[in-house]
Amino acid sequence: MSKIRQIEVFYVSIPMPALFYPAWIPGYPQKDSSFAVIRVLTEDGIEGFSTAPVFGKEHKVVTQLIGPSLMGEDATNIPAILQRIREVAYLGFRNYWIEPAFWDIKGKKEGKPLCELLGGRPVKVKLCAQSVDMKNSTERIKELESLYENGFRSVKIKVHHLDEKQDVEQIVGTAKAMQGKMNLHVDANQGWRMDMFSKAPLWDLDRAKRFSDVCANAGLLSLEEPLPMDEYDDLCELTKYSRIPIAGGEMHSSGFPEIKMMIERKCYSVFTPDVITSGGVLQVWKMIELIKKHNLRYSAHSFLNGISFAANLQVIAASGFAETEELAYPFAPPAWTTDVNDRILEEPFNIVNGYVDTPALPGLGIRVNKKVLRKHGTRIGIMNANRRVVFSLQNYGIKSSLIMDKAIKERRESFQ
């Protein structure tokens, strides 16, 4: 047992060397890579980390929402941690992103990397370089040639034009130039469609079918998120219709129950859950087991920073899919570079010819760089035993606090 002593949440913002416009948020000029980091400390001196995408400092509420009920719990009892997360998820606060931090602790306690905790071993994993912005075919070919020079042989490019013809122009032109040199995938980012700045395209089944035909004729290997993530009926029909695999599943914050239904209905032929944004390690592992049972494919998504990349890398390494599938790797210089992606780590991942070795260090296999966390991060929330007492007294008063403490103590003793 490793009892939880303290949790802290940081808001981190790493400046990027150049501005870029994410394809999935038209009109948004991004200048920093911003994310939340959770640090969980145990009474026996182990620390675990995880991370989440952010709009701003919204994750400051995590320490108050879940923190009090986590104090004193066993950090290595993942099902119990999930139950705590689920209790506030009913209210709309889905914080499964914190769950990998507890696997980090469990691995460090047992001296094993996460992939070994899941029954696998550290293996070499092929990466699919993931572009982040919009380009025409001339610009895209130039980008891909540079990726090719850097050793990548698989790439996922973005389409997100209002005008369908511009998407077709990019795909056909790029495929013609790069066919035979690289595996080409395309991502339409319709799953998490954002229309808050410039107008974003909204695909329907007809457009998705037409575009899947274009991709199939051009020799692309998969089409990702061509429809909104909850258009289940249309996704089923498209997956049946398409001559190339339809992929998706990176951002389903309700986790296993939804993806289970989507697997059983065959909404996609390639499922791409991300352990940060699709329910945490345990739920993604259950998805992978079901994906195997239904003879479908799992290919890991990752897009945020070195911590999220590490967690997804450990899971695909253990999954048995690493020999045939790839892990997405955001790489789009001059804005999104390896340095930006991995700045939060003490040692950046060593990408050689488009492959990466799964680290054998315990837990998620990485060391978070505390200097970077201090320099680029602000602690926006903290909870520990003392703060929990103050929190409880302020919110519930002495009498109720004592009754609740007694109930928690009895519950823990009854399960020991």
Ligand SMILES: [Mg+2]
């Ligand atoms: Mg995607």
